[in-house]
Amino acid sequence: MIIQLEKDISGHLKDEVLQNINNIGYKTMEVSTQFSDYLVSVGKKEFDIRKIGNLPGVRDVHRVSDAYKLVSRKWKVQPTEIDLGDGVKIFRGGMALMAGPCSIEGEGQVEKTVEHLLKNNIKIMRGGVYKPRSSPYSFRGLGMDGLKMWHSACRPHNIKIITEVMDAEQIEAMYDYVDIYQVGARNAQNFTLLDGLGKVDKPVLLKRGMSGTLDELLQAAEYVFSNGNEKIILCERGIRTYEKAYRNTLDLNAIPILKDKTHLPVVVDPSHGIGLRKYVAPMALAGVMSGADGLLLEVHHEPEKAASDGQQTLDFAEAERLYAKVEKAMGLR
């Protein structure tokens, strides 16, 4: 049950609402976000929700049967729009392109990428400065120095930055330099990190876990929201199956279903999703037609020389052909 309180509810009235819910036998969590205050009450007993809805100071009450509550579309039908400033938005029905390398490697690479983005009117650059790597002996990214350099290159052009945050301790240091915090598949259920990202007011993109269910993804989003941050984007990036003909199994079934279940925007990462360069474009277009609100794409001026994961990375020319097709496909939806 989600209870929206009046903006100016008195402490006294609020206590009375809490008392009433408590009497029913429900546990309540108070949630304050950038946008509103909520009470989320969880319990099993059946009762007439008008008993709460009619209390003074209560604006609205919704019963939500899903395990996730605040991110459910059963409660909030109106889609959530993510505003990154300077007119850059991620929203339902739109197509937010986020392109860039797997890893930020150096100034030259960043400049070339920024140029490519400007040329193609792309407003969001992706890239990694902290890289989760299976092996401790692999390159793990340029870290904060890389992020600052990258930020300096993007800011003059109002290009927004999305990059992975790997643990709660990094959140604060990264804050001034990122526009969207990305949570990777391996951290999809790192609850300390999710709690921490609920306490900042910048957008968070949550990737589905390696073998994450849609329900788990939505509950991860619930962690962020219930800690106070409503600016959440969900991302399908491929799941782990028995099939070894490709790196992951990009699961486009997730797109229409997630969009049915939640008011949050949903994007697709076809690069990691299929993991093979020559198939990224058809999967990206398939993602668009399945209803994605954005795409995360790996591009590099010289994919063969990329510091990491070049095998799924498009070169600039391939990317441009894809952007053009995406734009056309948008006309069809």
Next chain:
Amino acid sequence: MIIQLEKDISGHLKDEVLQNINNIGYKTMEVSTQFSDYLVSVGKKEFDIRKIGNLPGVRDVHRVSDAYKLVSRKWKVQPTEIDLGDGVKIFRGGMALMAGPCSIEGEGQVEKTVEHLLKNNIKIMRGGVYKPRSSPYSFRGLGMDGLKMWHSACRPHNIKIITEVMDAEQIEAMYDYVDIYQVGARNAQNFTLLDGLGKVDKPVLLKRGMSGTLDELLQAAEYVFSNGNEKIILCERGIRTYEKAYRNTLDLNAIPILKDKTHLPVVVDPSHGIGLRKYVAPMALAGVMSGADGLLLEVHHEPEKAASDGQQTLDFAEAERLYAKVEKAMGLR
């Protein structure tokens, strides 16, 4: 190694070719199809294939490293076109729509479906008369009587019939009434059935197994081809994963990869693939953009009353909106 012989090669020359291959230590299978004669030789030794290529009576020799040989695009780059007669074709780059109910239920239903297909200029009708059912107590289809009735209704309109064959013994009886034999996911490795379908000259559509790999699907096709039938269509229909938010996980990654690996046409079944009616349309469109050469769609005049599996079946109005979108999407590829 695939060896194409001259059409009019003498028995003597052919024996000499076989002897030469044998001397290298390769085993050879002779394959005669509707279209040509081949020798498929399997072995491990490295040697100069010109030793065989230069023999009299040999038209061409190809080394194929894949486990499947005759269906590989490494050997035959030119796509295989499936000609159903009356101008109906399934081919690479086309969009063969195959629509109809899960089960053939009776004359009224068939007539309504035929009318719907004619109205929408769809040339192939799908439907089941032998239904593979997990439980022995479920409806198992109308059998041959249903097939004959269905055939009578379609023939006057030149509508082609695709339906599932469940074992080798049924092939002959069904022959006069089907245009495409469909092999279901549960029979994806029923090798007796595949052998049998290799011995007829009608097209065969092979569905990927429940948890079939692309390699297994291609080897199933190799069974059909190597028994003498080149008219094969591959079909992605969803795989089994841990996720239970949908019935199967339609795996569109398969489409661009299969089209890269084989010269056979590749189609998608989004109805069984995601298994939930309201998400069939986006997945169908995603399938088109991933490169599919056709779609298998479940439609019914009254899905709620369908004899089987109505939960994934479109009604005629939904289907028509989808056809229109598919046509537009084709303009983008």
Next chain:
Amino acid sequence: MIIQLEKDISGHLKDEVLQNINNIGYKTMEVSTQFSDYLVSVGKKEFDIRKIGNLPGVRDVHRVSDAYKLVSRKWKVQPTEIDLGDGVKIFRGGMALMAGPCSIEGEGQVEKTVEHLLKNNIKIMRGGVYKPRSSPYSFRGLGMDGLKMWHSACRPHNIKIITEVMDAEQIEAMYDYVDIYQVGARNAQNFTLLDGLGKVDKPVLLKRGMSGTLDELLQAAEYVFSNGNEKIILCERGIRTYEKAYRNTLDLNAIPILKDKTHLPVVVDPSHGIGLRKYVAPMALAGVMSGADGLLLEVHHEPEKAASDGQQTLDFAEAERLYAKVEKAMGLR
């Protein structure tokens, strides 16, 4: 609902029972097996089963909520014992060892194996004469000639034969030479084959499908039983997962659960299950402790030279060490 009729029920009384069930709105299938006659009625309406139970000629009535009925332990608590004759039985709480090569190769091999079995007091020999192979170019077994030769070698010693049957057409020809028909993982939902095996009176061993659920395995058994054959053995043989460190994922969780759900005996095939020779013994022992009523083991006098799948095959010395451990482990259960 399963209704057991009195042995000598008159046609008139039986019709009356059928009429009564029909009046409730249930559909009924009459099942006659080697051992008894049953009516299996399927429907959704709630009603007092005593209404049927009290009818003249009815011995007993059971409500079974599972999708499978006749194989459910909710109905028949007493375990099913499979009697192969000559004192050889497969039964709950026992340990039926079934050992032999992947493929029957020739007389020398069969004789050596028989000798090994006799020495170790093993009563059932496994082996393949029809081999399901992913590739049409692989060795597909010696067929009926091999089976007859094998049978001649085993009969004088009362060694029982278990071997795979690949389609319904083979059942009759194999009948005189097999003691247990084995259905392989690839045919786990070949319903024509299952129907056919329900019509003979010899035992059937059903392997779980590649990605078969326990429910599907039990329903496959229901096909055999409801066609008239109660002599069924279930076999766990490894499922398909994302993990590639071993060939299949032997799923021992299936053993205690299947034994809880059904009255049929349940055995384990650790050889195919893990697919790697040096790990077969620990998995076999783990299978014993998980509650298996038998083991299928691949043994060969020279595994390195086996015609197929030698990589998971024990040599005689390894096998003997394992038999001794299995015997000890049985003392612990």
Next chain:
Amino acid sequence: MIIQLEKDISGHLKDEVLQNINNIGYKTMEVSTQFSDYLVSVGKKEFDIRKIGNLPGVRDVHRVSDAYKLVSRKWKVQPTEIDLGDGVKIFRGGMALMAGPCSIEGEGQVEKTVEHLLKNNIKIMRGGVYKPRSSPYSFRGLGMDGLKMWHSACRPHNIKIITEVMDAEQIEAMYDYVDIYQVGARNAQNFTLLDGLGKVDKPVLLKRGMSGTLDELLQAAEYVFSNGNEKIILCERGIRTYEKAYRNTLDLNAIPILKDKTHLPVVVDPSHGIGLRKYVAPMALAGVMSGADGLLLEVHHEPEKAASDGQQTLDFAEAERLYAKVEKAMGLR
């Protein structure tokens, strides 16, 4: 390549070794653990390792082709023994029982559990004070206060504590109160946490990820080891598959294979593994026979009233019957 240096190697000689490796084109990481100093060099070029082995100050050189190096048994054949003090050890060929509740709930519960452990001569108590929960609205454990209370109850009896650590920031605060840090399945690739646990000198138990490969588990261990901590235990706890008859698929195949690949001890968690109380005992025994060096078991004085996950928890009487069987089974290995 792993290079073990002489204990007293001079800085000059060490630099020379590093220079030599660098000249070959290999990158080197210096690793100092509780027990020794190592150089781990990673590169692709083939060369004669004696070139390094013969340098002054080098004790030994090993080529390790696995992606993991220091945890590989290709390098260190002698098994790693985990000494928890007071004579409590986890080691290859042993059977370390670790029993206790899912969540620490309060003093009464802890006292009852300690009594149960003492009675059964079990030296290690498991329990959660930080609980990873899919939903933010679930009970998340008693935290540090609970841990301290628990520790006070265990210390007088020399009972060792294993409990989950959820992020790197918790490591220091928990240090004085835990004997083994447990890393849960959801954090199996939380590299910040793994790095942090490499910097303490207390043992770490790593659970396999939800859909983690054996290779990933071993590389997670490599993170801990290469950061300086050799005291690592691996734990199989069930993987995610398509099958829904049980909570997870306990994958016992992992046990013999891991023990072949690494010198670290390997334990099994059958409680989470199968997730259903009545099947825990057979799976535990199966785990013992597959070669496990220890078991993690959920026990509670009143499982039906447990704060979390009671459905897989044994009561004390069930647990005692299991301990007795485990002991007998150990006699068989």
